[in-house]
Amino acid sequence: MPKITSKQVLKLIKEYVWVGLGGVLNAISLFTFVNPATLIAGGFSGLSSVLSHVCVLFMDATFDSIMSVMYFVLNVPLLICSLIFLRGDYTFKTIWATVVSSIVLAILPEGFKFSGAPLIAVIFGGILVGLAMYVAYENNGSNGGTEIIGKIVAKYHPEIDISNVILIANFIITVSGSIVVIFITKESVDIILYSLMYVLIGGNVLGMLKRGFNHPQKFLIITSQYEKIGHDISRYFKRGYTVFDVEGSYDGVKRKMLVVIVQYRQLYFLKHIIRKRDPRAFTVIKDVYDVFSRPTFNRSYKTKP
Known part of the structure; x- marks a missing residue:
């Protein structure tokens, strides 16, 4: 058995x-912004x-107390599937995030609820849930729900574009769930649009963070001075x-095209x-x-021409 180091x-x-x-941020997004505005988040949160x-109609309990339990209960079957089909490390981290979210949902005080305009709730709630998903994703975990389903499908069917599948699933849950809530709470149809905005903002924040603020750029350079430009690329970017x-189809002149990826x-x-x-x-x-390369690709060089 390999020895586990203190660094590991x-x-x-x-x-x-x-x-x-990530679990805390997810819970704050739901408790502070989503639930007070009667929004329906995507996935199993929604x-x-x-x-x-629905349960509030038949039970003598508050919406928040039911929500904290319901969030965990709905994730249990998916967590079991994750344990069977995926690595234990991912599953245990997802269980941890789900437990944390459920606990935070149960203990947050009423003063944490946002009572302002729904549009502000949508924006800040979407940003928070996007951050929550990214933090969990970067550390090989998730906040449960459709993310687990996507992970399992991606493992056995890598040819399927999982992001689109999850987006469609979230869209269906959000729209259908909002319609049900409208009938129960007599809220305006506006909550459908606000809920969709929340899901889209969260997804865009996640995508932006995944790509990073220093995402790679591909240059296609058609030039007659390729040796000089190539020399500078090697000198200043070390790649x-x-x-x-x-x-060229118009002038028939033969040139060189340089292809290079930079930050x-x-x-x-x-x-x-x-x-x-x-x-010219x-x-x-x-x-x-994304770029699959040796680690030196992301190294910074400050030499000036």
Whole structure:
């Protein structure tokens, strides 16, 4: 049996702390912004909210107390499936996040509820839930619900675009759940639109954080001065590039096309180099979702031309 080092233990503790923080943020988003505005979040959070509204009609209990229990109960079958089909590490972290969210939902005081405009609740609630999902995701965990389903499907069917499947599932839960709540609470149809905005904001915040604020940029540089530009790329960015032979259909002139990936903060630096070396160069810049490379790709270089 391999020996567990203190460094590994500290890393694991740190991951559980971050996943727990994700659970706290998720609970605050629901308790402070979503529930007071009678919004329906996507996934199992929204489903637990709908069922809690139904239970309030037949039980002598508050919505918040039912919600904290319902959120955990609905996740139990999924957590069991996660334990069977996925790695134990992911499942235990997800259980931890779910337990933390349920406890925080149960203990938060009434003073934590936001009573302002629904639009503000949608914006801040969406930002918080996006942060919650990202923190859990970055530490190999989740806040349960449809995220577990997506993880299982992705493991056995990697060809399926899980993000779209989860988005559709959240859309169905949000719209149908909002309609049920409208009939129960006599709220305005506005809550459907506000709930959808909440889900979209949360998803966009998660996507933005996943890509990062320094997401890679792909440069396609068609130039006759490829040697000079290539030399500067190697010198200032400490990385290689790919060269293709190309020919213009209009003038028939043969040139070279350089393909290189740089960090976002290096974008303007490389544009400066291209303008300096070849003002007539034809350049296309594209966003890149991710790069699989050696760790040195993300190293910063501060040398100036």
